[in-house]
Amino acid sequence: MVKIVMLGAGGLAREMMDIYNEQGRLDDFEFLVEDNSRERKIVNEKRVFDTNILNEISETERPEYRLICPIGTPRRKKLIERCIDLHYQFDDLHHPNASISKWSNIGTGVIISANNIIKSQAEIGDYAILNMSCIVSHDAKVGKYSTISPFSGLMGFAEVGDECFLGAGVNIIPGVKVGKRCYIGAGSTVTKDIPDDTMAFGSPCKPIRTLSPEDWKELF
Ligand SMILES: CC(C)(COP(=O)(O)OP(=O)(O)OC[C@H]1O[C@@H](n2cnc3c(N)ncnc32)[C@H](O)[C@@H]1OP(=O)(O)O)[C@@H](O)C(=O)NCCC(=O)NCCS
Numbered sequence: 001m002v003k004i005v006m007l008g009a010g011g012l013a014r015e016m017m018d019i020y021n022e023q024g025r026l027d028d029f030e031f032l033v034e035d036n037s038r039e040r041k042i043v044n045e046k047r048v049f050d051t052n053i054l055n056e057i058s059e060t061e062r063p064e065y066r067l068i069c070p071i072g073t074p075r076r077k078k079l080i081e082r083c084i085d086l087h088y089q090f091d092d093l094h095h096p097n098a099s100i101s102k103w104s105n106i107g108t109g110v111i112i113s114a115n116n117i118i119k120s121q122a123e124i125g126d127y128a129i130l131n132m133s134c135i136v137s138h139d140a141k142v143g144k145y146s147t148i149s150p151f152s153g154l155m156g157f158a159e160v161g162d163e164c165f166l167g168a169g170v171n172i173i174p175g176v177k178v179g180k181r182c183y184i185g186a187g188s189t190v191t192k193d194i195p196d197d198t199m200a201f202g203s204p205c206k207p208i209r210t211l212s213p214e215d216w217k218e219l220f
Contacts, residue, residue: 008071066091
């Protein structure tokens, strides 16, 4: 039996615990971790430990664990890479009611929430998060470490690059590409390609400004 550990203990983590519950896997769920967690913190009946506990678990025990990372910010990538260096493996968390084409390609450690629809030849990159009720149509692509907020849709051949954040209710029309590390504001309809490192929003969606790593820290 594997032991599930969740990286992050915020709102998104609590939502994703619902998926383990609905999968009937709560008994496998061991604990959550977050940076500088205060002692005896409990989230949805499970203990929260400081992230450093992952270093303290012995190398021989680590293969028994499966990690999952519901942190909706770019901080996720560093933390996941650190855990891979520590030889932890990641879980795939797919809600039982998600409709996932057998001809789609879903990466490692991907989170797919309730009511998602992923169609033929769609690709979801490693450690991406698809929050509730999203559609990834045929041949569409979501890049690694990207976060897609509820009620968003990528139409056929649309693409979202690596490490992007799409706010709630974003729609990308067929064949349009969002670059890497873009932040697309809630409710946007993306009708033209968006370059890398850009914040864009509106309907039609327009680039507003470029984003540096420092800007990203301020956004969350
Ligand atoms: C894009 C975003 C980060 C901008 O935030 P911000 O920099 O604080 O922007 P402000 O709220 O100061 O708004 C600045 C202007 O842009 C407009 N604006 C902001 N977000 C917009 C959006 N998504 N679409 C259209 N216009 C938007 C505001 O109306 C305001 O216009 P005004 O100057 O004419 O009054 C934010 O509005 C957003 O969309 N966040 C997504 C949140 C989300 O969906 N999270 C998912 C949770 S699951």
